[in-house]
Amino acid sequence: MNIEIISSGLSATLQDDGRMAFLDKGIPACGFMDANAAHLANGLLNNAPNTVLIEMMLLGIKFRTNDAIAIAITGANMHPKVNGKEVAMNKVLQIPKDGIVSLSGASTGMYGYIAFAGEIEVAPVFGSKSTYVPAAIGGVNGKALEKGMVLSISNPKPINVHAKVKTNTYLNSIEVACLKGPEWELFSLESQTQFLNSTYTVSKNSNRIGIRLEGTLISMPVVDEIISSGIVKGTVQITKAGNPIVMMADAPTTGGYLRMVNLTEKAINQLAQLPIGGTVTFKIRT
Amino acid sequence: MQYDVITYGEKALLLRFKNEISLEVHHQVKSCYHYLKNNHIKGVVSLIPAYNSLTVLFDPDKIEGKTLKVFLENTPFQVSDEVVQAQKTVEIPVCYEEAFALDLQEVSEKLNVSIQEIIDIHTAQPYLVYMLGFAPGFMYLGGLDQRLHMPRKATPRLRIPAGAVGLADQQTGVYPLETPGGWQIIGQTPLELFSKEQPALVAMGDLVQFVPITEKEFYKIKKS
Numbered sequence: 324m325n326i327e328i329i330s331s332g333l334s335a336t337l338q339d340d341g342r343m344a345f346l347d348k349g350i351p352a353c354g355f356m357d358a359n360a361a362h363l364a365n366g367l368l369n370n371a372p373n374t375v376l377i378e379m380m381l382l383g384i385k386f387r388t389n390d391a392i393a394i395a396i397t398g399a400n401m402h403p404k405v406n407g408k409e410v411a412m413n414k415v416l417q418i419p420k421d422g423i424v425s426l427s428g429a430s431t432g433m434y435g436y437i438a439f440a441g442e443i444e445v446a447p448v449f450g451s452k453s454t455y456v457p458a459a460i461g462g463v464n465g466k467a468l469e470k471g472m473v474l475s476i477s478n479p480k481p482i483n484v485h486a487k488v489k490t491n492t493y494l495n496s497i498e499v500a501c502l503k504g505p506e507w508e509l510f511s512l513e514s515q516t517q518f519l520n521s522t523y524t525v526s527k528n529s530n531r532i533g534i535r536l537e538g539t540l541i542s543m544p545v546v547d548e549i550i551s552s553g554i555v556k557g558t559v560q561i562t563k564a565g566n567p568i569v570m571m572a573d574a575p576t577t578g579g580y581l582r583m584v585n586l587t588e589k590a591i592n593q594l595a596q597l598p599i600g601g602t603v604t605f606k607i608r609t
Numbered sequence: 610m611q612y613d614v615i616t617y618g619e620k621a622l623l624l625r626f627k628n629e630i631s632l633e634v635h636h637q638v639k640s641c642y643h644y645l646k647n648n649h650i651k652g653v654v655s656l657i658p659a660y661n662s663l664t665v666l667f668d669p670d671k672i673e674g675k676t677l678k679v680f681l682e683n684t685p686f687q688v689s690d691e692v693v694q695a696q697k698t699v700e701i702p703v704c705y706e707e708a709f710a711l712d713l714q715e716v717s718e719k720l721n722v723s724i725q726e727i728i729d730i731h732t733a734q735p736y737l738v739y740m741l742g743f744a745p746g747f748m749y750l751g752g753l754d755q756r757l758h759m760p761r762k763a764t765p766r767l768r769i770p771a772g773a774v775g776l777a778d779q780q781t782g783v784y785p786l787e788t789p790g791g792w793q794i795i796g797q798t799p800l801e802l803f804s805k806e807q808p809a810l811v812a813m814g815d816l817v818q819f820v821p822i823t824e825k826e827f828y829k830i831k832k833s
Contacts, residue, residue: 343655343666347642348809349741349785352655448805458745458786460805505615505623550630551742551749553657553664555621576657577742585618 324390324441324479328472329423333382337443337462338572340373342451346576352556353453353461354572356434356531356595358588360398360491364438367395367415367486375445375452376438377468380531381598383426383435384468391420393440393482399432399493399596414487415440432493432596441479455573495601499590500608504558504582506549514542518583519605523567527599531573534594536603540565541583551579557586559605569594610637610688614681617664622678624663630751634661635739639814640692644684652677658813659740660749698735698816701783701798703774704827705731709797711766716759716776716793727795728821730754735816736781746785746803746810750817753781765791772798774819785809799831 338361341354355361355378362372377384383401396403396412403410403426410416418424429435445452445463454462463472507515523536547563554560558570560580569586570578584605586594597603610626617623624641626634642658645665652672657664667677705713705728717724736750743749759776766789769775773784775792784790785802799822802810811817822830 345808346655346657346664346666347741347813348745349743349747350745350803350808449808457788458803502616502618505617505625550628550660550662551740552659552662553617553621553623553742555618555664555666557618575743577659577740582617585616588619 324388324392325473325475326386326388328384328386328468328470328474330385330425331468331470332379332384332426335377335379335384335468336454336456337375337445337468338378338453339375339451341453341572342449342455342461344450346553349576350449350458351455351573351576353451353455353531355436356572357398357436357592359592360434360596361436361438363413363488364395364397364436367397367413367488368393368438368440368482369480370438370440374438375443376436377443379426379435379437381433382428384437385423385425388418388420388422388424390479391422392418392476392479394418394424395438396426396435397438397491398435399429401426401429401435411487413490415482415485429598431598432491433598434595439476439479440482441476444475444477457573491596493596495598496603497593497597497601498604498606499593500587501559501584501590501605502587502608504584505552506581507583509544509546509581510583511542511544514544517541518567519607522602522604525597525599525601525603529599531571533571533574534569534597536567536569541567544581547581548579549581551577554578555585557588557591558582559584559586571595610640610686612637612641614678616674616678619674620669621664621666622674622681624665624681626661628661630660630739632737635737635814636688636693637686638663640688641686642813643692643695644686650677650680657742659742696815697811698818699811700818700820701800701810702822702826702830703732703796703798703819704822704824705796706824708824709773709794709827711773711794712762712775713795716795720756720759722756727757730757731781731795732819732821735818738811738813738815738817740813741809741811744784744786744788746808748782748802748811748817750781753779757781759793761791762793765789769794770797772800772802774798797827799827
């Protein structure tokens with residue numbers, strides 16, 4: 324069976340758990356921004372957590388099915404409709420043949436996920452199907468979804484259970500847990516306190532590479548950069564100007580800014596869903 | 610071998626070596642990287658070797674961070690001749706002719722070195738690949754002759770073609786993908802440093818030798 328993209332949203336890409344094997348060659352991990360929501364969607368359909376699915380940023384897509392299929396929608400609330408009728412998120416949805424599934428702008432959260440009971444047929448590149456647009460790899464020819472694209476779904480399987488999970492609530496103001504980062508000790512006690520006492524706002528210049536935060540500039544130590552070193556998802560770097568940037572799924576594999584803290588895995592998923600203009604404070608977990 | 614093993618989020622540990630860029634530290638990082646790569650430690654999912662650090666990413670469902678930390682602290686990593694010598698020399702053809710050498714004239718004037726001399730110096734000896742990072746297939750090369758140390762452009766270009774060869778302060782390198790960038794461009798290679806079939810031409814620890822080619826040769830290689 325297949326689905327045809329009728330409208331592509333802002334930036335919708337195919338993602339899975341990511342491409343871990345070639346970080347040493349400078350190839351970013353990519354993968355789900357909010358792994359929790361993505362795994363939930365796959366779990367509802369008895370898919371392996373790593374199964375490739377559609378990730379949508381801020382604005383949902385619209386597609387047509389040429390056959391019946393079970394799907395699940397999780398993550399940001401993009402008010403899904405099937406054939407014009409509102410449907411629930413976080414549960415198995417039976418889409419009829421020639422069904423139209425449409426999603427709109429997110430009222431809460433940033434990233435929405437659509438999983439299918441079957442496998443979206445795209446070739447893995449370096450061990451992952453995750454789309455990485457800058458290098459044009461993964462997904463559908465390395466591109467974000469476009470109007471007119473047709474995705475084949477192989478081995479569609481019937482899902483008879485009416486599985487449903489608790490709805491996630493995404494707030495516009497959150498506190499997230501983090502661990503001290505590799506360069507935490509390079510910052511003065513005042514800078515550390517400044518960071519932990521500040522409320523930061525998600526900048527509109529945020530994307531899958533990183534979430535840029537606006538707010539109090541951190542007073543930088545004299546040595547304000549390091550010899551380039553590895554970057555992992557959830558690392559909070561402080562630029563020379565004193566701005567925090569949270570490195571996310573498509574982040575470069577190495578960088579030279581000071582790494583102040585690392586978000587916990589849970590915090591990474593929480594922050595991924597914090598909308599532009601949303602606010603965050605950080606709390607060290609010891 | 611001197612290094613610390615520090616917590617780096619919930620799914621990684623960082624081996625931090627002496628705070629310098631040197632051949633000695635490079636060999637230490639390379640030794641640990643090769644050891645962990647070749648011994649397939651359960652739960653270790655990826656490695657990022659850098660100038661003076663090695664990031665070890667793990668799956669907490671398969672190994673506890675604490676356990677891995679103790680293992681990394683107690684493994685007798687050693688720099689061996691075998692590891693030091695484990696390197697291939699990769700020749701990268703570069704066309705330094707005007708069509709590709711966007712900044713060569715300017716670099717020549719600023720450094721007061723003739724264009725031919727720049728090419729001779731740039732291709733005189735191989736460069737050590739200290740690490741890959743920043744972008745897919747991007748090499749951090751060490752050993753640039755002092756005479757070619759040239760500051761970045763004041764205003765970065767919005768578009769630098771894939772394969773562009775540039776200078777930036779003490780570094781020389783090749784842009785694997787078309788990106789914006791501030792390096793001074795002195796030539797271009799027809800080789801693909803990164804493609805869907807091959808994640809990188811070289812590995813950390815390899816040597817890169819630039820070889821000057823003509824514009825004609827450039828297009829011949831590009832076509833093949």
